[in-house]
Amino acid sequence: MKKIDAIVRTSRFDDIVNRLRLIGVTGMTIGEVYGISAGTTGDRVSHGQRMQLRSAPRYQLMVVVRDEDAAQVVNAIVHSGRTDAPGDGLVTVGDVIGAMRIRTGETNVDAL
């Protein structure tokens, strides 16, 4: 199993979730996070006023999927999350060695 962590723009969030549901992702967890990167900090001009941006709001998406589905899910997130402007976010993939559904005690792939 693979755990996919994606930091995405709040404005792209709905599209990403819809896309993931369409390709068959049955569950995910969302956190509200703040991030700092070269593309999201610095001076920004808004309504004629210069503002210093120190951190930018982002959603963190966490999905655990079967090994063979990981590439497709990553593609879907990248494709729907892209605006081509700096600050589009980052997708990371890590190994998960075990999973359990709390209600039934099912383990590993059955628990997904």
Add this chain to the structure above:
Amino acid sequence: MKKIEAIIKPFKLDDVKDRLREVGVQGMTVYEVKGFGRTGGKTEVFRGSAYVVDFVPKIMIEIVVKDAVLNDVVLALANAAKTGKIGDGKIFVSTIDEAIRIRTGEKGDDAI
């Protein structure tokens, strides 16, 4: 070392925390997250293509434990978080390569 990530019902947090302390877990990190699973949340078809997804508030607990106590901790967590109803959540386990206690610089098992 192993990292346990558990997504649980928010009102179960106190039970889970007490139970984990009983089995010797000394520290944990708690996040307020939102999510949906296979049966949780709600899917509606709107004008044929758009989906409306209801995200349910959840708590995510992150614990890093020594390999030797992994099973005990996972079982304790699962038992404490279980209500038998839909939406009890999931537990994921992954491998951690390194841990460092920032204050003292201790590494590995000593740091957790």
